[in-house]
Amino acid sequence: MVEPLLDIKDLDVRFSTSEGETRAIRGINLSLNPREVLGIVGESGSGKSVTALAVMGLLAKNANVTGSIHMGDRELLGMKDRQLSSIRGLKIGMIFQDPLTSLNPVYSVGWQVEEAISAHQDLSKEKRRAEAIRLLELVGIPRADDRVDDYPHEFSGGMRQRVVIAIAMANNPQIILADEPTTALDVTVQAQVLEALQVAIDQSHASLVLITHDLGVVAGLASRVVVMYAGRIVEIGTADAIFYSPAMPYTHGLLGSIPRVDDDGGARLRQIPGSPPSMIGTQPGCPFAPRCPLRKDICLTEEPALRSVSSTTGTEAHQAACHFASDVVTMPLASMFPDTSDDHEEPPQ
Amino acid sequence: MFTYVLRRLVQSFIVLLIVMLITFTLPYFEPNGILAPAYIVLGSHISPHAVHVWGVQNGMFHPYYVRFWNYLDQVFIHFNLGVSYKQNLSVWGIISLYVPRTIWLALSSLILTVVIAIPLGIYQASRRNSVVDYVATGTAFILYGIPAFLLGILMLQFFSFSWTHLPAQPPDGVAPWAMFTNPLGFILPVMTLTLLSIAFLSRFMRSAVLEVLVQDYVRTAKAKGCSSRQVLFRHSFRNALGPIVIILGLYLPGLLGGAVVIESVFNYSGLGIQLVTAATSLDVPTVLGITLLVSILTLLGNLLADIMLGIVNPRIRVEGSGR
Structure with a gap:
């Protein structure tokens, strides 16, 4: 058993808002191994980004965080800002969702990469600049030595995201957190940015936490996948287990809502009915129960714990939070949710 | 850059002509039209003949457009x-007699304002909702709400009569250097003017920095490992400067005309008082002249602010300006 790089225990994040206390993260346990790519998927508001920001200590001031986040033998939670800034960028790099706003408009991109370097390394001016150009070249910016003095507004969205990736990998961190790195980008640019991300983790030998709602992105890169719903981890397993034998109805629903290239083109996407529960207050039972087609009485009263799935797939690390996980795992994919195409153009028999 | 400045100068000149046309036209709406000043210059009981003679002497009977052309x-x-x-x-x-006096008053308070208000605003934004922030905000609101003349009188009351005995009035004298004979006399008017503008500018600086602090790039800077000081000064300050530069640019003409109330409270004859006196006594050439000067400064202030903005923010840099 390898020592995990990052160990999150009983993480709980609450935000006090005017409407009451919002529990964004409800007791999650998660560990990240060296040199792995961990995908975190879930819909908006499921707590993916909040988890990453909690690790970085970048949550808003009204956040109340409990639990523990260990990196090596250091506890990151409750650390002073000054100590945290010696970890941010050096041990953990982060990539944000919107490349159009995540670079400072008044400094050149080279300056911003150099700043990331000089925050943790003592290099001469020339070496720093050379290093910045090298990093920009690595992430695939053409004519990097020419463009290093350009400003962010002179770059396209995809190019800017590469700059952000160069900043995140500047000090060869052990962990790179990528929070929806391709969401704001054109589909054609996404692949290039993912490639740059792959270069970044290869170069810095970092583990990558890839947060996204796009299962396609996860399928290409991740070795392990975490599915989050309503601030909880509802399923965790190898990418194969999650994609080929999901044990949680919500994961089924997510997979069923992806368009496939190998179907005949006539099948409609199956959607998950309803919407995620409110994050204010606590309802008893399974958070997914109101939307679940397999709902039984127990689902409404008792919240299922995250348990190993005793399954035919034989992967012991496959865990799911469902009372009927062992049944769900044997069900064929995408059969669980009703096909909603009935009320549309069904040809008359 | 050169063509940009040239284009702006031409535009400014057109605006200036329009301003002149308006100020030149307004005296026609006086009860006695453009002959009204005659009654003030020569006395209210003069004969219609004398008014006529005055009008002829001053070219008042030429057609409107000829008079404007001649003025231009x-x-x-x-x-x-x-x-x-x-x-x-x-x-x-x-x-030329009063401008140095007014500039001396206004410029010293402007410099003090910038030196105090900008750091204060940044500090307030970085310690938002702290005791210091609340106290500074409250004080600023009070100062902002007090009319300038009242603050001036209160300052006189407290610092010149009750608590200390600072001179109530700056040294007066026609020679420009007379103002240096008793520098203590400037403390109260400069302080009053400074307090008023600090109240205004620090609020702007605070909100400008607060607006920047929630931007995504500030979060990126923190994620890089920048210290909170670096985040504040490198990333927030520079971006917050934009609105401040514009405000300071607009403040430039206020240097000459804006201190009228303070000038009259402290009995300091500067250009502001001259303008008000000239307007009430229908001294049209003086009003036109000072208005022209203030207009030129307004336009220059705007132009300077725009050029500065380009320096502060590369996105606004004009085409062809080079890098």
Whole structure:
């Protein structure tokens, strides 16, 4: 058993808002191994980004965080800002969702990469600049030595995201957190940015936490996948287990809502009915129960714990939070949710 | 950059002509039209004949457009602003006499304001909702709400009579250097003017920095490992400067005309008082001359602010300016 790089225990994040206390993260346990790519998927508001920001200590001031986040033998939670800034960028790099706003408009991109370097390394001016150009070249910016003095507004969205990736990998961190790195980008640019991300983790030998709602992105890169719903981890397993034998109805629903290239083109996407529960207050039972087609009485009263799935797939690390996980795992994919195409153009028999 | 400045200068000149046309036209709406000043210059009981003679002497019976053309010719070709109706001085003489006095008052308070208000605003934004922030905000609101003349009188009451005995009035004298004979006299008017503008500028600085602090790039800077000081000064300050530069640019003409109330409370004869006196005594050439000066400064202030903005923010840099 390898020592995990990052160990999150009983993480709980609450935000006090005017409407009451919002529990964004409800007791999650998660560990990240060296040199792995961990995908975190879930819909908006499921707590993916909040988890990453909690690790970085970048949550808003009204956040109340409990639990523990260990990196090596250091506890990151409750650390002073000054100590945290010696970890941010050096041990953990982060990539944000919107490349159009995540670079400072008044400094050149080279300056911003150099700043990331000089925050943790003592290099001469020339070496720093050379290093910045090298990093920009690595992430695939053409004519990097020419463009290093350009400003962010002179770059396209995809190019800017590469700059952000160069900043995140500047000090060869052990962990790179990528929070929806391709969401704001054109589909054609996404692949290039993912490639740059792959270069970044290869170069810095970092583990990558890839947060996204796009299962396609996860399928290409991740070795392990975490599915989050309503601030909880509802399923965790190898990418194969999650994609080929999901044990949680919500994961089924997510997979069923992806368009496939190998179907005949006539099948409609199956959607998950309803919407995620409110994050204010606590309802008893399974958070997914109101939307679940397999709902039984127990689902409404008792919240299922995250348990190993005793399954035919034989992967012991496959865990799911469902009372009927062992049944769900044997069900064929995408059969669980009703096909909603009935009320549309069904040809008359 | 050169063509941009040139284009802006041409635009400014057109605006200036329009301003001149308006100020030149307004005296026609006086009860006695443009002959009204005659009653003030010569006395209210003069005969209609004397008014007529005064009108002929001052070219009042030429058609409107001829008079405006002549005025433009006089100002732009001969650089002559005319002679004051009231004082036995050319308008240019009045301006050159009082401008240094007003600038001395306004510039020293402007410098103090910038030096105090900008750091104060940044500090308040970085310690938002702290005791210091609340106290500074409350004080700023009170100062912002007090009329300038009242603050001036209160300052006189407390610092010149009750608590200390600072001179209530700056040294007066026609010679420009007379103002240096008793520098203590400037403390109260400069302090009053400074307090008023700090109240205003620090609020702007605070909200500008607060607005920047929630931007995504500030979060990126923190994620890089920048210290909170670096985040504040490198990333927030520079971006917050934009609105401040514009405000300071707009403040430039206020340097001359804006201190009127303070000038009259502290009995300090500067350009502001001259303008008000000239307006009430229908001294049209003086009003036109000072208005022209203030307009030029307004336009220059705007132009300077725009150029500065380009330096502060590369996105606004004009095409062809090079890097």
